[in-house]
Amino acid sequence: MSEYVQVQVAVDERATAAELAASAVRTRLAACVQIVGPVTSVFRWKGEVETAEEYLLLIKTTRERSGELSEHIRRAHPYETPEIILLPVEGGLPAYLRWIDEETSPEPEGQERATGG
Numbered sequence: 001m002s003e004y005v006q007v008q009v010a011v012d013e014r015a016t017a018a019e020l021a022a023s024a025v026r027t028r029l030a031a032c033v034q035i036v037g038p039v040t041s042v043f044r045w046k047g048e049v050e051t052a053e054e055y056l057l058l059i060k061t062t063r064e065r066s067g068e069l070s071e072h073i074r075r076a077h078p079y080e081t082p083e084i085i086l087l088p089v090e091g092g093l094p095a096y097l098r099w100i101d102e103e104t105s106p107e108p109e110g111q112e113r114a115t116g117g
Contacts, residue, residue: 002088004100005066007059009073010041010083017055020076024059029069031103034058060089065104 007030011017014035021033037055044050061069063086070084077084089097 002090003063004089004092004097005061005063005086006089007057007061007066007069007073008083008085008087009057009059009077010039010054011057012052012054012078014038014055016078017057020073021057021059023076024061024069024072025103027072028104028106029065029072030059030061031100032060060100062100062104063088 009020011020014037017035017037021030021035024030024033035055035057038053039056040051041054042049042051059069066086070086073082073084
């Protein structure tokens with residue numbers, strides 16, 4: 001099983017996408033979030049075919065943090081039944097994967113990560 005996942009989430013507004021992306025990275029549940037869109041989604045909801053403009057978030061994280069990330073998204077998401085899909089990452093540049101590990105590793109309480117400039 002892959003140690004890394006990309007979580008796919010769709011939301012209805014760019015501002016919502018930006019807030020969700022920032023909060024996931026700020027809380028170290030994600031190393032990176034790409035916001036794509038707008039995209040057009042066509043789906044069946046409560047017996048009706050709907051069309052909506054949405055923004056797609058592609059979230060990079062570890063499998064270990066993915067449960068917490070999914071719950072974070074669920075709490076913050078405006079939809080009754082949000083799209084939260086985990087896709088395994090089956091390879092990648094080792095330095096990038098190490099970076100995901102570093103950026104999603106919880107900091108010990110009272111410590112801040114040193115940043116380069």
